[in-house]
Amino acid sequence: DIQMTQSPSTLSASAGDRVTITCRASQSISSWLAWYQQKPGKAPKVLIYKASVLESGVPSRFSGSGSGTEFTLTINSMQPDDFATYYCQQYNSYPRTFGQGTKVEIK
Amino acid sequence: EVQLVESGGGLVQPEGSLRLSCAASGFTFRNYELNWVRQAPGKGPEWISYISGSGSAIYYADSVKGRFTISRDNAKNSLYLQMNTLRAEDTAVYYCARTHGNFRFFDYWGQGTLVTVSS
Numbered sequence: 001d002i003q004m005t006q007s008p009s010t011l012s013a014s015a016g017d018r019v020t021i022t023c024r025a026s027q028s029i030s031s032w033l034a035w036y037q038q039k040p041g042k043a044p045k046v047l048i049y050k051a052s053v054l055e056s057g058v059p060s061r062f063s064g065s066g067s068g069t070e071f072t073l074t075i076n077s078m079q080p081d082d083f084a085t086y087y088c089q090q091y092n093s094y095p096r097t098f099g100q101g102t103k104v105e106i107k
Numbered sequence: 108e109v110q111l112v113e114s115g116g117g118l119v120q121p122e123g124s125l126r127l128s129c130a131a132s133g134f135t136f137r138n139y140e141l142n143w144v145r146q147a148p149g150k151g152p153e154w155i156s157y158i159s160g161s162g163s164a165i166y167y168a169d170s171v172k173g174r175f176t177i178s179r180d181n182a183k184n185s186l187y188l189q190m191n192t193l194r195a196e197d198t199a200v201y202y203c204a205r206t207h208g209n210f211r212f213f214d215y216w217g218q219g220t221l222v223t224v225s226s
Contacts, residue, residue: 034212036213096142
């Protein structure tokens, strides 16, 4: 199974900050990576797929990069609505696996 | 509008069984692959099962293999998860999630249904 490791597990930020979250795969997954945002009591919502493609309707302050085993999600200029938990997920092979999550809290 | 609505969750005793359903609308159901993804309290999501559009291809996570069975009824636009021999560690919110047609990520999720396994 491919292990997905995110860092950090928690980060504190202020509105307007630039935030970067890292996701590492235990083996190459090419660009078959998605990023999801989840708020309490809600289902995850896709932000980015194929490592860097912005899902329709997602604000352009979100961006993704990377390939192979190292990936990043960047949020430029954090907005109040962005405080949430973020997960990466590989869809290169089964079983599909998720990172453990990064909770972005208000500083 | 794509909608996925899960039902069937509840409280069940260890070793018991439960059947979850996911009613789909807003898209051509038979053309899409579907999944069950669960999330234990305070944990990240865990993919547990996949089924192809025709139902001919099925995969399971090791954690549920041999105990859970995924199925679908394309005439009823419905996805199912039969869960047997339930354990405390199966306690989670269970989501159905659609696989994007081209890029294979999970593009739509239901609201989830809570399964609690406890005596």
